[in-house]
Amino acid sequence: MSDMDEMDDGSGIVKKFMFLNRKAPHGTVYALEGLEVVLITAAFDQDVSMVFTDDGVFQLMKGIDSKGIEVKDFSKTYRALEGYDIEKLYVDQASMDARGLTEDDLIVDVTVLSVDEMANLMAEQDVVISF
Amino acid sequence: MQFGILVNEGPYTHQASDTAYLFARTAIEKGHTVPRVFFYHDGVNNSTRLATPPQDDRNVSARWSKLAAEHGVDLVVCVAAAQRRGINDDVLAPGYRISGLGQLVEMGIQYDRLVTFGD
Secondary structure (H helix, E strand, O other), X not given: OOOOOOOOOOOXXXXXEEEEEOOOOOOOOHXXXXXXXXXXXXXOOOXXXXXXXXXXXXXXXXXXXXXXXXXXXXXXXXXXHHXXXXXXXXXXXXHHHHOOOOHHHEOOOOEEEOHHHHHHHHHOOOEEEEO | OEEEEEEOOOOOOOOHHHHHHHHHHHHHHOOOEEEEEEEOHHHHHHHEOOOOOOOOOOXXXXXXXXXXXXXXXXXXXXXXXXXXXXXXXXXXXXXXXXXXXHHHHHXXXXXXXXXXXXX
16 A cells, blocks of 8 residues: 555644445456555545445455456455554445345444435545445 | 646547546636646546557547646646556556546645536
8 A cells, every 4th residue: 555654734724534335346446546545545634424325335345266367466455544543334234135245244343324324424524435 | 826736537439538638738828737637447547658659640548748848737647546547656647647536636625616527
């Protein structure tokens, strides 16, 4: 990952940033490069939430092994998020159900939200970035 | 209003960069400001001056350059995404510069809106 030194834009403003992860961890680069933005945003001391919805819930699945497709396995990074004070992790209930997943299948502790709860949380944000 | 724009797809294959450009141009025409556009993921491929599309088609890279020259829009290309894709200072079209993701986060912190264009 990139340089994780504390950063500051000089304004002292703290905004609510939500990162909406919609894509499977592999197959496209969005999940990997999206994580980079999440970590940088945390380094700016912003209020960061991560949401996993649609195929994005697969990003948190246990037992990912990307050796066979010869691409970098960044699955461990999700477990390190706590170290960057990124503790607000949410998953969409309907996306989990549609894929036969439960919280026990995930590598990190999450809060499972209904669509309505997710909508309310999204409405509270200043910035929503979708990957 | 100040708009920050994030472009996440390359030119031509996806419409994202075209839509972002039209949004930016229109916002400026309507009296808003677009201080910066940030290019991420394959969006970094918008920045090359080496593209030579057919004469009867739009030149995606060049029209971003023109918008930057006319309205002072800061066109920032993510360094990590650029390095993965072979984009460096030698191939940049006018008006683009390479910098870090902090420039994207700053747009979210400082501007009224951050608008994302991608899939």
